[in-house]
Amino acid sequence: MFKDQMLEEIYQIRSAVQVKAPLIHCITNPISIHDCANVVLAVGGRPMMAEHPAEVEEITVTAGALALNLGNITDARKASILIAGKAAMRRGIPVILDMVGIGCSHFRKEITEAFLKQRTSGAPLILKGNMSELKALAGGGCIVSGVDVDPKDVLSETNREETIQLAKTVANTWSAVVLASGKTDLVTDGKEVCLIDNGCEMMGRITGTGCMLNVLTAAYMSVGKPMAAAVAACVVLGISGEMAAGQSRGTGSFQIAFQDALSCIQDEDIQNYMRISFLEAGE
Ligand SMILES: Nc1ncnc2c1ncn2[C@@H]1O[C@H](COP(=O)(O)OP(=O)(O)OP(=O)(O)O)[C@@H](O)[C@H]1O
Numbered sequence: 042m043f044k045d046q047m048l049e050e051i052y053q054i055r056s057a058v059q060v061k062a063p064l065i066h067c068i069t070n071p072i073s074i075h076d077c078a079n080v081v082l083a084v085g086g087r088p089m090m091a092e093h094p095a096e097v098e099e100i101t102v103t104a105g106a107l108a109l110n111l112g113n114i115t116d117a118r119k120a121s122i123l124i125a126g127k128a129a130m131r132r133g134i135p136v137i138l139d140m141v142g143i144g145c146s147h148f149r150k151e152i153t154e155a156f157l158k159q160r161t162s163g164a165p166l167i168l169k170g171n172m173s174e175l176k177a178l179a180g181g182g183c184i185v186s187g188v189d190v191d192p193k194d195v196l197s198e199t200n201r202e203e204t205i206q207l208a209k210t211v212a213n214t215w216s217a218v219v220l221a222s223g224k225t226d227l228v229t230d231g232k233e234v235c236l237i238d239n240g241c242e243m244m245g246r247i248t249g250t251g252c253m254l255n256v257l258t259a260a261y262m263s264v265g266k267p268m269a270a271a272v273a274a275c276v277v278l279g280i281s282g283e284m285a286a287g288q289s290r291g292t293g294s295f296q297i298a299f300q301d302a303l304s305c306i307q308d309e310d311i312q313n314y315m316r317i318s319f320l321e322a323g324e
């Protein structure tokens with residue numbers, strides 16, 4: 042894949058969401074649920090944050106994509122994630138699962154395994170997490186403290202090869218796209234690997250940036266292929282953060298500026314500021 046080709050795909054995805062206004066069903070944590078709904082609205086989608094197990098199937102089947110998130114998990118959300126996930130995969134409705142905290146709780150690991158047991162091959166799926174969460178899914182023990190990435194797992198020159206290999210293995214194991222977020226985001230379908238270097242330090246100082254990336258990716262998946270959707274979401278969210286950082290005095294005003302930037306960002310901002318690189322297969 043070439044950078045210019047990806048740029049064209051990002052323009053098309055953004056425009057399709059604006060034209061089609063897809064319904065994005067989100068089952069996500071209450072810490073960032075309000076920000077998540079606003080992110081979907083900012084890019085032209087229609088968010089619905091429904092999580093009662095008795096109704097989620099009916100809602101999912103009418104949606105363009107389903108965004109699931111393990112943060113602040115409850116019994117009700119556990120049940121609804123499994124019901125909605127199964128319904129979506131059976132119908133080929135794109136799903137993204139954000140494995141928040143899977144590295145620090147056996148309960149969340151079990152939910153993820155139960156979700157993946159229902160995997161319908163061919164249905165579009167993205168598995169998302171920070172590098173520590175990805176490691177936990179791939180068989181690492183429950184060793185992480187909290188929902189943030191363990192500093193030693195942050196993508197660096199030292200762990201680059203093993204991190205890329207791990208992400209590819211997870212993608213191939215589940216026939217999914219993997220989105221490992223962080224200072225540098227990594228997206229892979231198991232063959233191609235794209236590294237995205239947009240974003241800024243301030244994005245890590247407010248809560249729920251990863252959750253926002255999750256629902257934004259879902260919005261883009263409703264109209265585009267999973268790999269392009271994930272790259273588009275990392276690029277758009279990252280550049281919006283960069284634009285907002287220049288307009289804000291601290292984390293409070295940053296949140297407002299961030300939403301402003303997400304709703305105002307233009308294709309030319311993406312062309313000017315996108316920082317992505319592709320690795321050749323086998324690299
Ligand atoms: N230090 C940083 N430098 C550059 N970009 C960052 C930084 N921290 C976060 N980001 C951006 O924010 C996005 C989400 O970050 P991260 O992976 O840290 O989220 P997370 O830990 O899942 O967040 P949360 O659990 O609060 O929802 C990344 O895709 C990246 O664009």
Ligand SMILES: Cc1ncsc1CCO
Nearest residue numbers: 070072112113141188249
């Ligand atoms: C702080 C926090 N705790 C559970 S979920 C969440 C939001 C970021 O994932």
